[in-house]
Amino acid sequence: MSLPRRIIKETERLVSDPVPGISAIPHDDNLRYFDVLIEGPTQSPYEGGLFKLELFLPDDYPMMAPKVRFLTKIYHPNIDRLGRICLDVLKSNWSPALQIRTLLLSIQALLASPNPDDPLANDVAEEWKKNENTAIETAKEWTRKYATEKS
Amino acid sequence: MAASYNDDDDSIYLQESDEEPFEYDDDDDDDDAGESEFLRHDSVGDCDPGSAANPTPSPAATGPSKSLSAYPANNPIDPIDFQVDILIKANQDTDSSLNYIDHTGYKSFTLNSFIYTVLFNAIDDIKSILNIPFNQALLLLVYFNWNTDSLLDNYYNLDIIKNRSFILNLRLNFTSLHNNKISLLKDSKFCSICCNYQSKFYFLPCNHNYFCINCLRKYIKNKILDNLFIINCPELNCPYLFKLSDLNNLFLISKAKKPITLLYLQKIAKSYIQLKKDYSYCPAPDCNSVIQNINPNLTHDHSLFSFSSALLSSIDSKTIQNLNIDLPIFTCYNNHNYCFNCRLESHFPCPCYISKLWVNKCKDDSETANWINVNTKECPKCISSIEKNGGCNHMTCYKCFHQFCWICLGPWASHGSSYYQCNRYNEDDSKGARDKKEISKKLLKKYIHFFDRFQTHEISIKQDFKIFKTMEKTINNLQIKTGNSYIDFDFLKDSIQILIQARNVLKWSYCLSYYLTPESNGFLIYEQNQSVFMNSIEDLSKLFEIKEYKQILKRKSNFIENTRFVSDRQKKLIEVVQDGLKTNFLSFKDINTPSGDSSNTKTKTKA
Numbered sequence: 059m060s061l062p063r064r065i066i067k068e069t070e071r072l073v074s075d076p077v078p079g080i081s082a083i084p085h086d087d088n089l090r091y092f093d094v095l096i097e098g099p100t101q102s103p104y105e106g107g108l109f110k111l112e113l114f115l116p117d118d119y120p121m122m123a124p125k126v127r128f129l130t131k132i133y134h135p136n137i138d139r140l141g142r143i144c145l146d147v148l149k150s151n152w153s154p155a156l157q158i159r160t161l162l163l164s165i166q167a168l169l170a171s172p173n174p175d176d177p178l179a180n181d182v183a184e185e186w187k188k189n190e191n192t193a194i195e196t197a198k199e200w201t202r203k204y205a206t207e208k209s
Numbered sequence: 210m211a212a213s214y215n216d217d218d219d220s221i222y223l224q225e226s227d228e229e230p231f232e233y234d235d236d237d238d239d240d241d242a243g244e245s246e247f248l249r250h251d252s253v254g255d256c257d258p259g260s261a262a263n264p265t266p267s268p269a270a271t272g273p274s275k276s277l278s279a280y281p282a283n284n285p286i287d288p289i290d291f292q293v294d295i296l297i298k299a300n301q302d303t304d305s306s307l308n309y310i311d312h313t314g315y316k317s318f319t320l321n322s323f324i325y326t327v328l329f330n331a332i333d334d335i336k337s338i339l340n341i342p343f344n345q346a347l348l349l350l351v352y353f354n355w356n357t358d359s360l361l362d363n364y365y366n367l368d369i370i371k372n373r374s375f376i377l378n379l380r381l382n383f384t385s386l387h388n389n390k391i392s393l394l395k396d397s398k399f400c401s402i403c404c405n406y407q408s409k410f411y412f413l414p415c416n417h418n419y420f421c422i423n424c425l426r427k428y429i430k431n432k433i434l435d436n437l438f439i440i441n442c443p444e445l446n447c448p449y450l451f452k453l454s455d456l457n458n459l460f461l462i463s464k465a466k467k468p469i470t471l472l473y474l475q476k477i478a479k480s481y482i483q484l485k486k487d488y489s490y491c492p493a494p495d496c497n498s499v500i501q502n503i504n505p506n507l508t509h510d511h512s513l514f515s516f517s518s519a520l521l522s523s524i525d526s527k528t529i530q531n532l533n534i535d536l537p538i539f540t541c542y543n544n545h546n547y548c549f550n551c552r553l554e555s556h557f558p559c560p561c562y563i564s565k566l567w568v569n570k571c572k573d574d575s576e577t578a579n580w581i582n583v584n585t586k587e588c589p590k591c592i593s594s595i596e597k598n599g600g601c602n603h604m605t606c607y608k609c610f611h612q613f614c615w616i617c618l619g620p621w622a623s624h625g626s627s628y629y630q631c632n633r634y635n636e637d638d639s640k641g642a643r644d645k646k647e648i649s650k651k652l653l654k655k656y657i658h659f660f661d662r663f664q665t666h667e668i669s670i671k672q673d674f675k676i677f678k679t680m681e682k683t684i685n686n687l688q689i690k691t692g693n694s695y696i697d698f699d700f701l702k703d704s705i706q707i708l709i710q711a712r713n714v715l716k717w718s719y720c721l722s723y724y725l726t727p728e729s730n731g732f733l734i735y736e737q738n739q740s741v742f743m744n745s746i747e748d749l750s751k752l753f754e755i756k757e758y759k760q761i762l763k764r765k766s767n768f769i770e771n772t773r774f775v776s777d778r779q780k781k782l783i784e785v786v787q788d789g790l791k792t793n794f795l796s797f798k799d800i801n802t803p804s805g806d807s808s809n810t811k812t813k814t815k816a
């Protein structure tokens with residue numbers, strides 16, 4: 059099946075005019091499957107980290123939201139152990155007028171401002187609300203441990 | 210449903226529609242005709258604005274947004290009222306009666322007649338109370354989950370921020386009536402959703418006019434299929450809400466196919482039914498009947514019935530024992546009988562929770578029980594293979610003429626006597642059991658004993674049902690052969706229906722037998738009644754094996770007597786159970802722990 063023009067256009071633009079701090083590159087053998095890298099926003103506990111995600115465009119994209127998941131372990135109240143993300147634009151607030159680039163920007167913004175009141179990872183959210191400083195320390199530690207190149 | 214996103218195909222999302230999915234019509238002849246007819250229609254609903262409560266907007270309502278004061282005091286005509294009306298009427302079933310009340314206090318509708326009456330009445334109420342257009346009332350009701358009180362409390366009282374923004378936006382959306390239309394452009398334009406150059410666009414008053422109509426259709430249909438009925442313009446944060454008229458414009462009604470507007474209303478109706486306790490669907494596959502509980506005395510404690518197997522272990526046995534079995538059985542528009550509470554088939558004399566428990570158990574144990582051979586058994590005397598082809602369980606071997614019981618394979622002669630217990634499971638067997646493994650083996654044996662009976666009668670019902678289905682034909686034949694009148698054979702129809710119903714009660718009584726405590730005082734009485742009931746059923750069933758027409762007429766009084774006897778015994782059995790459960794003469798054992806057999810741990814992990 060040929061790739062819809064919409065996806066071609068978006069991919070072209072992602073490559074030619076990338077969003078600062080974000081890269082999304084489609085697989086050669088599956089142009090609906092993207093390797094995504096997001097830099098941790100400055101002034102956040104994720105600063106200095108480079109987070110790997112996978113993004114998949116379902117058959118009915120853009121009517122349906124892309125499927126996105128963190129592959130790098132991350133300590134965040136809205137991201138669970140499996141890397142699933144609790145973000146409104148990925149669910150009910152998705153609109154076909156949104157794009158991959160706007161979606162990834164929203165995810166980056168979520169890293170900058172975690173929302174423990176709408177949690178996906180309950181234990182993390184609890185810690186975040188009870189003892190924010192400890193939670194931020196843990197998030198920094200996880201960033202160092204899992205999201206920085208060692209070699 | 211997951212239509213692939215295809216750039217080139219205009220009609221992909223309207224697979225059920227014509228090749229020409231929409232027509233662009235430059236002159237509006239059709240619309241004008243519609244409007245004048247609409248006026249006629251609307252004069253019925255809105256002729257008396259004075260009588261309706263017509264509160265002036267409070268200052269709070271006009272406060273935050275100036276433009277709101279412009280919201281029309283005099284409603285412009287809302288053409289959708291007419292369109293919907295026609296739409297529903299066109300799709301209404303041909304039956305002359307719109308709905309049907311059965312003997313148990315349940316009212317049954319077709320889905321479309323439900324939309325036309327219940328749903329539209331609710332919308333009309335709000336429409337006239339608030340003096341707002343039909344569409345606005347519809348969206349308000351959807352937003353407030355069809356809770357009219359909360360809607361009216363909140364409509365002018367805009368303290369709750371979340372509600373306020375919705376209500377204000379909704380009012381804004383209805384300040385002027387737009388005449389949105391599909392436009393065919395001379396030069397094609399870039400669609401920002403499919404990224405193609407397209408020539409068919411739908412112009413929205415919010416001026417977000419860069420979505421081609423195919424993309425808009427896909428977008429809207431996706432929302433509806435997702436049960437989202439408040440549909441904004443796809444542009445991010447745009448407050449424009451799609452109206453029924455937009456849906457009608459975008460998905461032009463074609464006579465033969467199911468219009469999207471109807472799908473939209475049907476989906477809304479289904480969400481309404483799910484929200485309201487006194488409404489339910491008929492669970493039969495492909496039956497769109499809606500059931501309303503119209504008897505206020507028939508309020509059942511739903512919390513007790515909507516259990517899961519995980520929850521069940523927390524119900525204490527006293528609660529269970531106190532439950533009676535006044536079952537809320539309804540008959541739907543298409544004559545299906547179901548229980549309003551647990552949505553199973555009619556399951557007298559079993560209480561809902563026991564029935565559900567049983568059904569789940571049977572599902573889980575179906576493999577274990579599969580070895581039960583349902584269609585052929587061997588004659589206990591001469592060991593010839595006997596195939597069963599009627600509903601009756603009183604068998605006569607075709608070879609040695611030995612009469613035996615299909616279920617227990619015991620001689621039939623002793624079944625009539627009171628000491629013979631075809632239905633009894635010998636509990637003594639399990640008393641000697643020492644270790645757990647042995648207990649579980651015994652439990653399985655007990656289960657299979659009752660399941661066998663349950664299943665046998667289920668199969669018998671199917672066979673009896675075949676007799677019922679061909680009864681009309683049979684009677685016609687009898688009439689021709691005997692020269693008697695049709696009425697002379699009417700008893701056959703009554704008999705077969707009562708037989709089927711009685712078998713169903715008997716069938717479910719085995720489920721009850723499995724869960725009842727055999728030690729309780731009432732159990733023996735119950736079992737005896739069950740036994741007498743079973744014999745009465747088999748006696749009646751046997752009569753239906755008579756094929757000789759003269760014999761049938763000769764035995765007419767037997768038919769009538771046996772039928773009456775079956776009815777009496779059925780009534781008696783149900784009474785015994787009802788009274789027994791009320792007085793604790795009958796009680797349940799091992800509800801929480803039909804443990805031992807591994808299948809039950811499976812249920813728990815599933816839940």
Ligand SMILES: [Zn+2]
Pocket residue numbers: 400401402403404405407420421422423424425
């Ligand atoms: Zn388009």
Ligand SMILES: [Zn+2]
Pocket residue numbers: 413415416417442443444447448449
């Ligand atoms: Zn808009």
Ligand SMILES: [Zn+2]
Pocket residue numbers: 491492493496497498541542543544545
């Ligand atoms: Zn039905």
Ligand SMILES: [Zn+2]
Pocket residue numbers: 536548549550551552553556560561562564
């Ligand atoms: Zn029930």
Ligand SMILES: [Zn+2]
Pocket residue numbers: 588589590591592593606607608609610611
């Ligand atoms: Zn025999």
Ligand SMILES: [Zn+2]
Pocket residue numbers: 614615616617618619624631632
């Ligand atoms: Zn028997």
